[in-house]
Amino acid sequence: MKLTVVGGGSTYTPELVDGFARLRDTLPIEELVLVDPAADRLELVGGLARRIFARQGHPGRIVTTGDLDRGVEGADAVLLQLRVGGQAARERDETWPLECGCVGQETTGAGGLAKALRTVPVVLDIAERVRRTNPDAWIIDFTNPVGIVTRALLGAGHKAVGLCNVAIGLQRKFAAHLGVAPAEVHLDHVGLNHLTWETGVRLGGPAGEDVLPKLLADHGELIAADLRLPRPVLDRLGVVPSYYLRYYYAHDEVVRELGAKPSRAAEVAAMERELLEMYADPALDEKPALLARRGGAFYSEAAVDLAASLLGDGGSPYQVVNTRNGGTLPFLPADAVIEVQAAVGPDGAAPLPVPTVDPLYAGLMANVTAYEDLALDAALRGGRDRVFRALLSHPLIGQYAYAEALTDRLLAHNREHLAWA
Structure with missing residues (x-):
């Protein structure tokens, strides 16, 4: 089995x-290929990857290359984890929306739209090259914003499934609270x-x-603290929202917090520099503890599980x-990605049946799906008006003055990545 990671550096x-x-x-895996245009980073990461395999007695071969076509040739699955524009673009996504009083975050709101505009054309080009080389390969998308990117891939006819680590992270935490093995916990996860x-x-x-x-009754305080939401909110909802819902349920509070501290992108960039120094140590043959603070907890377990199911049993x-809705959520379009x-x-x-969804959640899901429709249209066809329409439709923005100002800033900060701008 050959698996290729695009963004392997x-x-x-x-x-x-x-x-x-x-x-x-x-x-x-018999062959793991790490593809990345950043040769220096790729060399460091590839060296550590080989040492990890050797320490754990894995017989597979690890190949590093900057040649995408060579890297994906013959692959059974291609995992996408790229970041167009790097951490510098992420830092801009997290800062200029705050100038307009809106959340600055890399996947949500105006920053998320900027990332989608930069990312969708690049991912579709990669997917076309995978299809030319090996049309039977599965594409596993971990590249944010996962929903929009996966919808672009499926809309273009690619064999694609989107992956996020939010659910597996909650599964692990709930299992620990309940004192059971993670495999025993099945989430009714919807959205x-x-x-x-x-x-x-x-x-x-x-x-x-x-x-x-019972979980909320016995462990509600810990769960609420982890989500940074008041315990009474969880009690009134009767469900557990993902931590991204805080951007919606406490928007103004989050904006004040983000404006009062360094961006998460700046923290991650500093962390990455330290990690790369560690990776350069030839004695290091395991993932360092610092990596846990980088994000992506349990990403590897989720990726292995998904790839193993797609490629065998x-x-x-x-x-x-993340997959096509079909008729699973009847209040959303069939081609939406849920x-x-x-x-x-x-x-x-194939999505499992979902019970009737409370209007409190269904309404917000429908609103954000409409935004994703417009965001994907802007990513595929470009144009200032399409960017404005997407921003105006987003529930975290929704005012024409904000949408105008955010459109100007988005274009000013992303012209080098937008062929049409």
Whole structure:
């Protein structure tokens, strides 16, 4: 089995490689190819990756290359984890929206739109090159904004599934609270990427006992603190929202917080410099503890599980993924991309049935889906008016004066990445 990681020079990659090494019985990789145009970073990351495989006795071969076509040739699956514009673009995405009193975040709001505009054309070009080289390869998208990027891939006819680590992170935390193995916890997870709610927590599988009420009663304070939401909010909702919902439920508070401290991008950039220095040490043969602060917790386990299911029968039968809605959520278009539990196998991801969704969540999901429609249209066809329409439609913006000012700033900060600007 050959698996290719595009964006393999990311400081995330050792987390992924560690999972491939530990879970080799689930996903028996014979060749792992790391593709990245940043040769210096790729050399450091590739060296550590080989040492991790060697330490854990993995027999697979690790290849590094800056040649995308060579890297994806013959791959059974291609995992995308790229960042167009690097951390510098991310820092801009997190700062200029604050000038207009709006959330500055890399996947949500105006910053998320900027990232989508930069990213969608690049991902579609990569996917076309994968299809020319190996049309049977699965594309696993971990590149944000995952929902919009996955929708672009599916709309262009690619074999693609989107992946996010929010659900697996909550699964692990809930399992620890309940004192059970993570595999015993099945989430009734519903929404869009970075806009999800856990409406049930079941033991043993989709038909298992729902222990969410007990979980909230016994551990509500810890869960609320982790989400940085007041405990009474969780009690009144009766569900567990993802931490991204704080941008919606506490928008003004978040804007004040973000404006009073260095950006997350600046923190990550400093962390990456330190990590790369560590990766250069030839004695290092395991992922460093610092990597846990970089983000992407349990990403490797989720990626292994998904790839194993798509390529054979080694993964879990049910997984939270980003895939086409079809008729799963009848209040959304069939071609919308939703994030739900799905049965995953060699034929792809089939969403499990979802009970009727509370209008409190359904309304916001419909609004953000409409924004994603307009965002994808702007990413595919360009144009200032399309950018403005997408921004105006976003529930975190929604005022024409904000949308005008944000459009001006988005274009000013991203012209080098937008062929039409």
